Amino acid sequence: MDDTVKLDVGGYSFTTTRATLTRYPDSLLGVMFTSSQDIRAHPNDDNEVYVIDGDGPIFRHVLNFLRRGKLALPENFMEWDLLISEADFYQLKELTDAARALMAGKDSLEFLEITVRGNHFIYTGTRNTLEQIPLLLQFLGRHDSLKDGFPLRRSDILNKVSENGRYGVSLGKEGCDCPNISQTRMEVFRQMSKLGFHLKAAPSASSDPNNSIQELTWTFTRKSHGRC
Template identity: 40%
Template sequence: MDSARPRQSDNQIGLNVGGKIYLTTRDTLTRYPNSFFAIMLDSDIPSDRDAQGNYLIDRDGEIFRHVLNFMRCGKVVLPRGFSEFDLLEQEADFFSLEALEVALRKEGAGMSVAGMSVGIAVGTGDTRSTYMITREALMREKESFFTDMLDGGKPFPRDTQGNYVISRNNSLFHHVADYLVRGGILNDITSSELRQLRKEAEYFGLQILEQHIQSVEFMMKHLNTQQARVLHIHFFYSENGPCVAYHNKLLHRSRFNIETLWKGHKIGGISVYAGKVDPKIMCKFTSASSVMQFFENQFVASGNLHRRLDVKMFELSSNCARIDVHIIL
């Protein structure tokens, strides 16, 4: 019976959250009218209490202090080095604190938590693998599956550790993760895997990754005896991320050494090389004529004056461009 409990003041409320006791006020708990607490306090449905009269709530007692501080302050207040954002988002969802969810998403888009990792469990059953990827990397493309996942526009399933669960091909997702983190297709891949990866890129709404796939496929197809003297290079320039280039293997011997520009490594059998490019080089490529002038200078320096050069530039997004360079040596 209520009369058997120690009486709390009309405004003072005790909460027993996972065994941890919090004392707060009715005003704080009802600050957000549609929240779990407002409904709990205004409802006629009886709530479980402990022997001291505190409301019993079976949630994480340690993380709850951040939920309570948000209700007290009206903003996210977190200690330096805090990393349990996924867990805190889960608690915000459980307690129907939409304002906290929105605040955490804004924090997630800012520099304060951009480097924090998000857990993603990909696959089904025993073949599932977990990847830890920063929010900043997941938001590489602004209108993708992952930005929808992080902005909370629709619910996404989670496992018991709070990782987002994605039932897709686990054997290919490491290429998707590599693109998000390092900016390109930088691991060994076959032509059949490329075709499957294109389907994954379409599913995840990664349109620029599809452009990378197209470039690697192009390099794979352009290795034959007639093309042996042609060097194809596709540069991908990003203002806010890594710059990557792909090129085919040049069978014709030439004094022009592409490795003076960047170090590529094989990713597609014997015909395709990929690697990161120094942004100091890429920032010089402001137009087709500037690219041509750059390579003209490289040819002169290498003593290779007999060549034909073609350059095309494509704007892929507001901060990403592809530059195609074809050189006949």
Template identity: 35%
Template sequence: MSGTVVTLNVGGVVYTTTTSTLLKFPESMLGSMMSNGLPSTLDANGHLFIDRDGLIFRHVLNFLRSSQLCLPSNFKDFDLLSAEADFYQISPLIDAINDLRDNCSVKGRTFYLEITEVRTGSTATMPTSNSRVKTILLGRKDILLTLPPAVIGSDFIERLCCKEPEEYTELELFGSPMRLRVGEELHNLGWKLISSDLSTSSGFDNRSQVGMSLIIEHTYRDRWSRDFDPDEPIKMNPNHNVMLLEEANV
């Protein structure tokens, strides 16, 4: 009985296995179907028919064969596989899916960018003729290179040369209002604003020719993050001049 060959038609996909494989977990639906003779449907060829996802069943069957959950590195259908494991009532498979999904989440990569804008002047709340604005973008070199030239500036090549890909570096952004413009670009690229804070300081400028002048400094700091899949490559934005980058690193 245990060595009998069985042909299954699962959602139109035909599989051949043995009764011993299907009986691997007797308490499961497949185990009960084999051992207790549960009512079953046959297709036109006399094969046992199960009206479920035929493609995903191969992972269920492979687990029955080896007791190991082996999935492709780019596998994404955890919810679908979980639903099938629940339908077949294979508890060890359900546990293995949950463990692997948690492990993949841990291996996911999160990268961060920080935008700091410093406004200095007698009225520093908004850029005016008597205030100075300095905007700094901080991040890893390889992550900065994923951003379009409009974000990091046309002269970024010179400022990023001699930096290692994973080295953190600062770029001063020129223009106004760069913090808001870059934030909008990052949002459109899938980045999330995770924190934003403002700090204020003030003092007197004794170099003023009209006596002591009050100087106010506002510092805005925005922190952005983006999750990359474990196998997602970090690619340089295609709009950058690759040849110029190579020359800058020579």
């Protein structure tokens, strides 16, 4: 039963054992390579290579699952839909379930952007994250006000972020240098770093051809772990 089996899957060669292929007897491979079945697979050439019309690179993960009984994928694996499709093709419900569970448990990325456009400072991100960056929240409140001249309350800013996913303030008159903005920005970035954010895209400078307004954008990411 443990005799060696050679496979050609989508042009890729694999060597395994019949016991591995029949680990799950009710699967397509289990039925094909069970000796008691009349529809037992037969080699397609004189070298006793069994040809299967499947995805070769993905079959590597299918075969590893059959060998170990668990799904182990590279950190940067992205072809979830293809893996699940192949698992369905081989009628490996156990692999389909394992792939879906692993995919659901993978960390997604949270994105955050800080943009300085002319004399405007814009935060784009989630309310929960803004609450964790007190210096940024304080900065936004200090540079904004209601019609009556009173600063916006912390809750007002957070509610607007919840509604719009972003919040912007004017730093002063057009063309104002705002000498403390660079220092404040760096302190904000330090707080973000402590929260696990990493710079994803370096500042990109662009200008509006009509009025030559410079725009600088910093994009940060972190693994969300279900935070958002």
